[in-house]
Amino acid sequence: MAQAISYIRFSSALQRGGSSTDRQSRMIADWLKAHPDVSLSPISASDEGRSGFSGAHLQHGLGQILAAIEDGKIATGDFILIEAMDRLGRLPPLEMLSLLQRIVGAGVNVVTLEDSQTYSKESLNEKIGDLFILVGKISQAHEYSKNLSRRMKAAYESKRQKAKDGETIKRYTPFWLTSDGKIIEEWKEGIERVVEYYLKGWGPRNIVIELVSKNLIPENTTTQSVRKWLRSKALVGSWDNNGDEIENVVDAVIDRETFYRVQTEIKRREVDHSPRSTFKLSGLIKCKECGSSYYITKKMVKGYPQHSAKCLGREKKGADFCSNQKQLPYVVLLHALESYLPEQLSQLAYDSSLDEELNKISALKSERTAIDDQLNVLLDMLLSMPDQSNLKAKFEQLSASKDEIETKIANLEVSLVDRGASVSINSVVMNANMSIDEILSDDTATRETLKKTNWRIIAFDSKFSVNVGSAGNVDYEIVKRRAKFNALYVTRTVPEHEVFNESTDEYDVIEAETEWLAFVSGELVATAQSEDKVENILGEKNA
Structure with missing residues (x-):
């Protein structure tokens, strides 16, 4: 048939x-x-x-x-x-x-x-x-089709020229703008929150859920919509114009420095292949053997949820790729993080004026990357149409802008070095406009702040280590489960280290120390210098 x-x-x-x-x-x-x-x-x-x-x-x-x-x-x-x-x-x-x-x-x-x-x-x-x-x-x-194409090109060119001349044009605009490019007050707060939450570490899905529930963005918003908005030059009042940006076409929502910080964050997330960020420690635990991130699992034990962390490399690629098959109790990992988190964040914080200048450097570098992309497009066009004087003029204009940006970056970096700061510090280490207390109270902000640094929990088998600054790496080991008390025994070893004594203006040597910790039902209930002492404490609690 x-x-x-x-x-x-x-x-x-x-x-x-x-x-x-x-x-x-x-x-x-x-x-x-x-x-x-x-x-x-x-x-x-x-x-x-x-x-x-x-x-x-x-x-x-x-x-x-x-x-x-x-x-x-x-x-x-x-x-x-x-x-x-x-x-x-x-x-x-x-x-x-x-x-x-x-x-x-x-x-x-x-x-x-x-x-x-x-x-x-x-x-x-x-x-x-x-x-x-x-x-x-x-x-x-x-x-x-040929005539239609010609008419559309002519209309587009006319619209583009009007935009360059500063005339108001009507075109497709995102939800927070009218077709004339004016901000719709009803949606202004919504798009501002989208940018704010993204820079605080929120993902597009959580942004949509939060802001739709508060009627701050349209009900039919998708995660793809949010990603598109965050890349849109309309945020800074420009028309992208296929790479030939025209400024001041519509009302701006944010400044350029903030826009390029967003672009830097987008690129960072594109290369960060951490497990899904549901937990405070997602993406912060790494396997010592294969370098893969750990992922968090949940199972019900006697009606209560228990979370554990496992090597994602071992799970996906098997024993030939990684021999690390042990699960680590999430509650112990979380305790290790929170025990040293305030100190860790304090070490990451720096003078607010340095923060401002480092943010400027990051934004300028992101803007330089955007100009490089435009120059590459124009170069390809010039190779095929070498006699186009308007293309040559635009190429020269962008090249001059790039030179100006590189000069600004160099001057800022020299200024930081003169002040004793390291220009290698990532300008987005600390979340903008958030104090350490605010970061500590927000699990997402905590996780995303630490992910932007080299801070990680390094784990293998039943052991893991946490970097705590001056004391180096603090080592933890899951020793055993004590059925008698339904307790989990863990050791914590702080190595010998030096601490600066301001009263004597000298460094004091702190000797290595090992403590025993006991967790019951997900909570730390006992700390002592030996297993016997932990046993005694638990015995008294259960007497």
Whole structure:
């Protein structure tokens, strides 16, 4: 039995939510009802939002159909169903005829549902009149698209020139702006919160949940929408204009320094492959053997949830990749973090004026990267169109801007070095506008702040270590479970280290020390210098 292959195409993405797909699908269904001797093939293709004028569809849906014909998966006598001949493409007439020849020459029929015409090798050879009509349709479709393309380019160029001249233009804008580029007061706080929460370490999903629930952003907002907003130059009042940025086109929401801090944070997260950030320690525990992050699991024990951390490398790639199979109790890991967290964050904090200058350096570097991207695009255009004076002028303008930015970066770095600061300090170590107390009270801010540093818990088997600054690494070991008290025994060893004594202006040596810790039902209930003393404390508590 012959088979029918459906092919749907439309050139505008705006048609995806409209009637174009539905209309073409109904026409295919009606044709199949009228031809019961033909079955619907499992092979089908669509090119939604792809141009038939540029030939983009030949690299996607239609290209797959052509490949299936060449491979024999679409056989002689089969039918390709299209709404009209221009769905097959709006290429120049000779190219369209060549495309049609590739299909009908293989014995495959093309059916245009709009006028119920069937084109085959035989019909086109025998009915010359039909061929002439077909050529007319092809030429008309191509000419229409060519004129439309020319008019759209002219309109776009006119709009772009008006924007450069400072005139108000109407264009598609994000939710917080009118079509004239003015801020909608109802949504102003929402987009400001999106930026604020993202810089505090929130993920797009949590941002959407929080702000939609407070009616600060549209109800239909998706995580993809948030990612798009955070990259939008409209935040700083600009029109990206395909890389040829035009400033002051719409009302700005944030300044450029904040915008480029956001871009730096986006890039940092793109290369951070930590496990899903649900827990305070997600992404902060690393395997000593394979370097993979630990992930957190949960199981119910006697009706109570218990969390453990396991090596993700071992879990995904097996024992040949990593021999680290032990689980570590999450409550002990969390205790280790929180025991030294205030001290750790204090060491990361620095003078607020340094923070301001380091943020400026980070923003300038991000802006320099954006200019490099624009220069690369312009360079490719200049190589293909070397006589375009406007491109040369724009290239020279961007090059001058880059030189100016590099000078500012160098001056700021020299200034920091002169003041005794290290320019290698990451300018986003501390969350902007958040004190240490605020960070400590916010699990997300704590996690994201530490992730931006080299601070990690390094673990293997039943042991792990935590860097606590002047004391070096504090070592923990899960020793055993004590059934008698339903307790977990853990040792904590602080190595010998030096501490500066301000009264004597000298360093005092602190001897190494090992403590025994006992956890019951997820809580630390006893601390002592030996196992026997811990046993005594637990015995007294349970007496």
